Amino acid sequence: MDQSQIRIGGICGSLRTGSYNLMLLRAAADLMPDHVIYEELPIRDLPLYSPDLDGEATPQAAREFRARVKAMDGLLFAVPEYNYSLTGALKNALDWASRPVSESGLNGKPVAIMGASQGAFGTVRAQLHFRHVAVFTNMHLINKPEVLVRDPQAKFSADGRLTDEETRRLLAQLVQEFASWTRVLAAPRATLTSR
Numbered sequence: 755m756d757q758s759q760i761r762i763g764g765i766c767g768s769l770r771t772g773s774y775n776l777m778l779l780r781a782a783a784d785l786m787p788d789h790v791i792y793e794e795l796p797i798r799d800l801p802l803y804s805p806d807l808d809g810e811a812t813p814q815a816a817r818e819f820r821a822r823v824k825a826m827d828g829l830l831f832a833v834p835e836y837n838y839s840l841t842g843a844l845k846n847a848l849d850w851a852s853r854p855v856s857e858s859g860l861n862g863k864p865v866a867i868m869g870a871s872q873g874a875f876g877t878v879r880a881q882l883h884f885r886h887v888a889v890f891t892n893m894h895l896i897n898k899p900e901v902l903v904r905d906p907q908a909k910f911s912a913d914g915r916l917t918d919e920e921t922r923r924l925l926a927q928l929v930q931e932f933a934s935w936t937r938v939l940a941a942p943r944a945t946l947t948s949r
């Protein structure tokens with residue numbers, strides 16, 4: 755990997771087959787600039803977090819997820835909205851990634867969020883809750899543009915392609931801003947680790 759490249763991990767908070775948030779994440783991945791090495795980080799196999807499972811007893815799926823989160827320069831989250839908040843699956847993944855605190859893969863990480871929902875407000879409440887979690891876990895979120903996709907059924911084709919040009923334009927802007935943000939914040943870390 756050359757110095758100008760950055761690694762971005764994509765996390766989808768929905769486990770649903772045919773998830774619009776997964777379609778959104780994949781559409782964003784397709785718009786990443788050339789210097790981004792992108793990987794999807796699935797959360798489906800994570801057990802429910804309990805401190806009893808942490809430490810020596812940490813299951814392999816959680817160990818691997820934590821290691822992959824840590825290896826990323828930045829994280830892009832697709833944030834569905836369940837009952838005005840994050841899905842349990844996404845909160846669980848954030849809880850795993852945040853521990854142990856001294857080794858949290860979220861600490862200081864450049865992060866972007868976006869979301870699609872079939873409700874009227876396109877995940878705005880879930881995204882706000884995500885921002886609460888980001889304060890305590892010390893993720894560095896970009897604020898704009900806000901990508902709040904409502905009526906996703908009219909914006910993606912049956913095979914999952916983003917067909918709405920306005921959403922694509924906004925997503926491209928988010929991805930560009932986020933890649934730049936990640937590069938700026940990742941630079942000091944790269945300098946330190948190369949010494």
Ligand SMILES: Cc1cc2nc3c(=O)[nH]c(=O)nc-3n(C[C@H](O)[C@H](O)[C@H](O)COP(=O)(O)O)c2cc1C
Pocket residue numbers: 768769770772773774775776834835836837838839870871872873874875876877
């Ligand atoms: C348990 C549950 C709660 C939901 N609550 C909300 C909600 O508060 N706001 C909203 O906009 N949509 C809500 N929805 C609808 C979701 O936005 C919709 O199911 C969406 O497709 C989920 O994202 P996905 O397609 O990525 O799985 C809810 C769906 C479920 C199953």
